[in-house]
Amino acid sequence: MTIAEQMAEFVVSASYESLSASTRLQLRIRILDSLGCAIGAFDADPVRGVRRFITDFSPDGRCSLVGGGRSAPDRAALLNGTLVRYLDFNDSYLAPDETCHPSDNIGAVVAAAELANADGATLLTALAVAYQVQCRLSDAAPVRPRGFDHTTLLAYSVSAGVSRALSLDMGSTANAIGISGTALNALRVTRTGTLSQWKGLAAPFAASAATQATLLAQRGITGPAEVFEGNKGFMQSVAGSFTIDWSREGLDRVERTILKRYNAEVHSQTAIEAALTLQQAHGFDASEIESVDVDVFDVAHRIIGGGEEGDKTLVFSKEDADHSLPYLIAVAFLDHDVLPAQFTQERIHCADVQALLCHVDVRPIAEYSQRFPREMPSRVTVKLTDGRVLTRALSDYPGFWTRPQTWDEAVAKFTMLAEPHVAAPVLTEIASAVFEIDHIAVAELTRLLRGLGNPAQAGVAEAA
Numbered sequence: 001m002t003i004a005e006q007m008a009e010f011v012v013s014a015s016y017e018s019l020s021a022s023t024r025l026q027l028r029i030r031i032l033d034s035l036g037c038a039i040g041a042f043d044a045d046p047v048r049g050v051r052r053f054i055t056d057f058s059p060d061g062r063c064s065l066v067g068g069g070r071s072a073p074d075r076a077a078l079l080n081g082t083l084v085r086y087l088d089f090n091d092s093y094l095a096p097d098e099t100c101h102p103s104d105n106i107g108a109v110v111a112a113a114e115l116a117n118a119d120g121a122t123l124l125t126a127l128a129v130a131y132q133v134q135c136r137l138s139d140a141a142p143v144r145p146r147g148f149d150h151t152t153l154l155a156y157s158v159s160a161g162v163s164r165a166l167s168l169d170m171g172s173t174a175n176a177i178g179i180s181g182t183a184l185n186a187l188r189v190t191r192t193g194t195l196s197q198w199k200g201l202a203a204p205f206a207a208s209a210a211t212q213a214t215l216l217a218q219r220g221i222t223g224p225a226e227v228f229e230g231n232k233g234f235m236q237s238v239a240g241s242f243t244i245d246w247s248r249e250g251l252d253r254v255e256r257t258i259l260k261r262y263n264a265e266v267h268s269q270t271a272i273e274a275a276l277t278l279q280q281a282h283g284f285d286a287s288e289i290e291s292v293d294v295d296v297f298d299v300a301h302r303i304i305g306g307g308e309e310g311d312k313t314l315v316f317s318k319e320d321a322d323h324s325l326p327y328l329i330a331v332a333f334l335d336h337d338v339l340p341a342q343f344t345q346e347r348i349h350c351a352d353v354q355a356l357l358c359h360v361d362v363r364p365i366a367e368y369s370q371r372f373p374r375e376m377p378s379r380v381t382v383k384l385t386d387g388r389v390l391t392r393a394l395s396d397y398p399g400f401w402t403r404p405q406t407w408d409e410a411v412a413k414f415t416m417l418a419e420p421h422v423a424a425p426v427l428t429e430i431a432s433a434v435f436e437i438d439h440i441a442v443a444e445l446t447r448l449l450r451g452l453g454n455p456a457q458a459g460v461a462e463a464a
Contacts, residue, residue: 068453081107081204130161178223305362
């Protein structure tokens, strides 16, 4: 069999019964975490732009839009994926040379499951498939070193997850993988230099296109069978040679994904935690800081520390700010947290944070790089104007895979992000539906999410 056929066999053979209890729990937590991110992004300008695009050109369809309305499945994947992704507060997976956001699959897989009138057990199985494919490709076939964006791998994971949600046969699934993988090879320039709003839309766009490719395959369109190993295929042109034995893969990779404690690029999480716990322990004010040294692993330095992906002291937008470790550390010391409020244009352009970020120096440490990605080591050293030098080092944080989030912690984050937009009783109903997703139809959950567009149900009328 071709590699695409081997992957397709893995997809169609995946079953809910093969998911462990811990895997099922972590999948439910990822859904709830993603919905919190989605509801928290309701008011973002790019989200509004995507919603206008959908309602202008495809206002009707069989799949629910979070926040109200329906559209075609690929358009639902686009909007709902944009909502999940925009805040950059959703989950991540760390591989030695690739970092991805596996929850980028959720908008597409939920739309496909709703389209197929699937039950929640099927949804969890399809999500487990998507997580496994994207994470294992990140391990074995990283594309960032060759100048491609990690969203390239969504072509395979979304087509796999959507195929499973639609219960496609092996041939159609292989065709979906072939079409999507051939068409969707994204450039890393999305995340280098001065960042644009495309940083938050690249993944939902890829997921939408992969959904469309899968629906074409469902209707008999064939794709390149040797998309991976063929002449000028993925291995030769993009990733290089690699081997994954899909016949031996499990469905538990979600348990190695991590959830963010702070609304910031994932490689910053331990550094922010170190900075805040250091400040709490010693009680100093940001105005007392003379300089800050942040020691990190090489990936963090390259992406958010001023390494190969650009100067991170030039911060003008939300997209720049959440990918700038100097900004994140500076705003953490000033505001004592890093949440969506730290990324408004007004906050980003304040003189205090713009001045302090220029006193933050980020350095890669060889020993830390050797420990990554099993750990996320960071050390923050602060020199104060009174001469004191204070240091705090961490190797993980609450939400890292070694300290997984509990359901109650997931509910707390979901509530914190969503409660400014939605009434508390509705949030409780959504959380309950996610917790019981194994035992209900996907349509029961999507009905609640679609109903958020009703001002009375969402609590907007009461707030007004």
